[in-house]
Amino acid sequence: MLASGMTSHLTDGGAYPGLQLTLHDGGILEIVIRSEKTLNAVNADAHRALTRVWRDIDDTPGIRCVLIRGEGRGFSSGGDYTLIEEMAGDFTALARVWKEARDLVYNVVNCGKPIVSAIHGPCVGAGLAVALLADVSIAAKSARLLDGHVRLGVAAGDHAAIIWPLLCGLNRAKYHLLTGESVSGEEAERIGLVSLSVPDAELLDRAWTVARKLAQGSPTAIRWTKYALNNWLRQAGPIFDTSLALEFLGFTGPDVKEGLASLREKREPQFEEDAPI
Numbered sequence: 001m002l003a004s005g006m007t008s009h010l011t012d013g014g015a016y017p018g019l020q021l022t023l024h025d026g027g028i029l030e031i032v033i034r035s036e037k038t039l040n041a042v043n044a045d046a047h048r049a050l051t052r053v054w055r056d057i058d059d060t061p062g063i064r065c066v067l068i069r070g071e072g073r074g075f076s077s078g079g080d081y082t083l084i085e086e087m088a089g090d091f092t093a094l095a096r097v098w099k100e101a102r103d104l105v106y107n108v109v110n111c112g113k114p115i116v117s118a119i120h121g122p123c124v125g126a127g128l129a130v131a132l133l134a135d136v137s138i139a140a141k142s143a144r145l146l147d148g149h150v151r152l153g154v155a156a157g158d159h160a161a162i163i164w165p166l167l168c169g170l171n172r173a174k175y176h177l178l179t180g181e182s183v184s185g186e187e188a189e190r191i192g193l194v195s196l197s198v199p200d201a202e203l204l205d206r207a208w209t210v211a212r213k214l215a216q217g218s219p220t221a222i223r224w225t226k227y228a229l230n231n232w233l234r235q236a237g238p239i240f241d242t243s244l245a246l247e248f249l250g251f252t253g254p255d256v257k258e259g260l261a262s263l264r265e266k267r268e269p270q271f272e273e274d275a276p277i
Contacts, residue, residue, distance in 0.1 A: 016053050018046025020071075026215045027064030028208075029057065029113075032071050033127060039077035040070045042126045044097075047083065050126055051100045054107035065215040066111075067207055068130060069118040076127025078148060084260055087251050098248045101126070105159050105240060108133040109230050112223040114214045118207035119143045119185060120200065129159035132167070133233075135226055136210050137194040139185030140203045145193065146182040149247060152263070153255030153271060157247025162233055162240035168192045 018040075020032040031053065033040045042050060057063055070076055086093045108115065108130060117134035123145045131137055131145075139145070147164075149156040156177040164173035168191040176183060189197035198206045214222060250256055255271050262269035 016049035018042065019049050019053060021053075023063070026212060027062055028211050028215050029063045029066045031066060031068040033068070033076050034071040036072045038080065039074050039122060040072070040127065041077045041080045042083075043080035044083050044086070044093075047079075047097065047100055047104075047126055050130065051104040051107060054104075054111040057113055058107075058111045063113055064219060065211045066113055066115045067118065067211045068115065068134065069204070069207070070121065070123075070127065074121025075117075075119050075123040075131055075143070076125060077122050078125030078127065078146075081260060081264060084152070084251075084256070087248075088256050088260070094248060094251055098244065101158060101248075102241070102244055105129060105133065105162060106237075109233050112227065114222055114226060116207055116211045116214065118203050119145070119194065120203055122146065124148055126158065132163055132193065133159055136196075136214070138196045138198060138203065138207050138210065139188055139194045140200040141184065141186040141197050142200050143185035143188070143197075144182045145185070145188055146180070147177055148180055150178060151180040151259060151269070153253070153257075153259030153269065154248075154250030155243060155246040157244040159240075161243035162236045164193070166232060166236070 018033065018035055020034050022030045022032075024030060033042075033046070035041055035043070035046065057066060083097070087097050104126060114136070115134040116136045117131040117138065119131050119137060119139040120143050123131050123143060125148070128145060128147060147156055147158075147160050149158070149160070160173070160177050164177060172191050175181070183191070183193060185194065185197045188194040196206065258271055259269050
């Protein structure tokens, strides 16, 4: 629960389903993604919460830095299958989640408070978007970062086109986004996809050390530096918007149904032999 003096929409324990918010000494807000039964998969409610929380944090005094992590065995296993199925069959749900996915990325980019992510275990989907868009991303060496869009049968939207080429270069981005091959935390640091990689046992200590350093710095200097640097991401907005539109167009096609079925049945997908474009 947050300290007194915070606005009511942040103090309400049910305001952000799937997220646990705690304000620590020094103005560090800890966000824990929680859904241990599904390895912190993001369902419809959690997706909405993960979108809204950044705007609320930006508007709330007393928060100097944010540290986000996953509960238990991993950061997040990605989108909940039920949510994916709903999107593939209901236009209203599809449009709603498209707007949330767009706002999630821009809300993280535009949040003035510095954000540190501590990544362990699987990190997929909306969780991966937040983890990589964080200002400082710290991964356990054994962490597994995966953009699974092509395996599902849709274009790599979410955050991928806006930040992967900037972080690790276009060739590396194409390789991992087109093949769907995962990246370990250690390899992610080597190619520039995350800020740091540390031994698993040191992850949280290192993340908290960085968060405290950011929280103790000049708020205006840090926030304005972040704002200027994130113009690299803002200028890629049209690229991101295109990728997201193509991802959600894919949810209306046949491949996503086969991709989802194959994931549920734990088998290789049998996608269409050719595309109509």
